[in-house]
Amino acid sequence: MLRIDRATYDAIVAHAREDHPDEACGVVAGPEGSDRPERFIPMLNAARSPTFYEFDSGDLLRLYRDMDDRDEEPVVIYHSHTATEAYPSRTDISYASEPNAHYVLVSTRSHGEQTGLSDDEVEFRSFRIVDGTVTEEDVEVVESYLFGHSPTTVVYD
Structure with missing residues (x-):
């Protein structure tokens, strides 16, 4: 199960809506072995495409060094x-290379359309992808992990 705080959930959804009609992409980092997403890192979709996303190789290298x-x-x-x-x-599925990561997808297909969804409803799903096998998992949104603690945001230009 993915347990994610409200601020990070909202930030992912906001990023997806902001980049629409192109796909948005990013990472939420956390302490090694903790399985706790804490540091929201929106990335630039280098493909700038509505049907494909790609992390910029230089940004990705800086991100992994920073992590x-x-x-x-x-x-x-x-x-x-x-x-x-x-x-x-x-x-x-073919690009999923982090077996311990939660792969979150947000659909913005109803963005700006009359679909019966309210502004705060969104299709937000999480998956584990290991060796080409996709397993959907539950998502629990919590208000915060610790009282008074909020996630940090980093932007790579």
Whole structure:
């Protein structure tokens, strides 16, 4: 199960909506071995595409060096789907290389349309992807992990 705090959940959804009609992507890092997403890191979709996302190789290298320096790992790797449901595509599955990560997908296909969803409802799903096998998992949104603690945000330009 993915346990994520409200602020990080909201930040992922906001990023997906902001980048629509292109796919949004990013990482939420956390302490190694903790399985706790704490540091929200929105990334630039280098492909700038409504059907595909790609991390910029230089940004990704800086991110992994930074996480290594902080004894962190990618707990959540997220992206949005702009025209389809929040479920990993064959391409998403083939690129999934972090067996311990939660792969979060947010669908923005109803963004700006009359769909019966209220503004605060969204298709937000989490998956484990290991050796090409996709397993959906429950998502629990908590108000915070610790009283008075909120996640940090880092932007790589």
